[in-house]
Amino acid sequence: MIIQRYMDLPKFVSLVQTRSLYLAKMSAFEDALEGGLTVDDFFKTSNAPAHIDLAINDIWPRAAETADERASRLESSKSAQSEVTERQFQTPFGSYPRDDAERLFPACREWIYVSCWHQSEHECAAMWRLYGRDKNSVCIFSTDEQLKAAMALDSSCDSLEIEQVKYICHINDSFSGSPLDPFISKSKPYAFERETRVVAWNSGLDLSTSPKNEKSGLLLEVNLGKIIQKVVVSPHADPWFKNIVKKLCEDARLSLEVEDSVIRMEPVSDIYRAMSYNQSRKPDA
Known part of the structure; x- marks a missing residue:
């Protein structure tokens, strides 16, 4: 399953330089329904x-x-x-x-950490607008299997799952029965996101003694060479930005493809451009 993560330059620099993926705690999310119960499940x-x-x-x-x-x-x-x-x-x-x-169920949102990815084989214009708000931003491509294999758990987390988010109505729908269900579900208006979610937590934590979490999230070490298949530069980026991204990857000793967004493609308006694009076609195209 091909997944993507859209991010601005500071987040990409953090990923490359720390070689760690940031997971935010769920209670920091704006959507109050995330990690909540349906009527039936209440x-x-x-x-x-x-x-x-x-x-x-x-x-x-x-x-x-x-x-x-x-x-x-x-x-x-x-x-x-x-x-x-x-x-x-x-x-x-x-x-x-x-x-x-x-009292305690809301505390789960304090101690469950999440990284959100978009499931698609192709770029998404809506995701660029929402999560690549800075014109100088990037999208990294990976797969769910590569991501899970490349992540290292530590003492702060002993459990990790990568799950496709289910889009539900919190009034009419019910969870399947898994304790993780509320934390991999979102309200139906967000279905366009096609989210795949990295979820990490420490199963030994005692919620009754730790209802609040002072941290905003955590960093989990990752093997970037395994995770990142390619990096795509925003269609709205400045001309110099692609070279900056390439230099960051080179300095981190990452051998990666850094590509322009297909949204930036010029129309096929004459024989010269058609021939140019024809040369760049993949063998199975």
């Missing part, structure tokens, strides 16, 4: 609905109920309350009491 995760049900149906007095009947019913209610309290919900960091779901 009912499956939180104990609030069960407590409301017990309060309404088991605790309030009933008409024409004797004292003995009420005492017996309240005793049964205690047993049901105990069973509800023991229920657990699942996260990538293990199981926690459902009574704590509304």
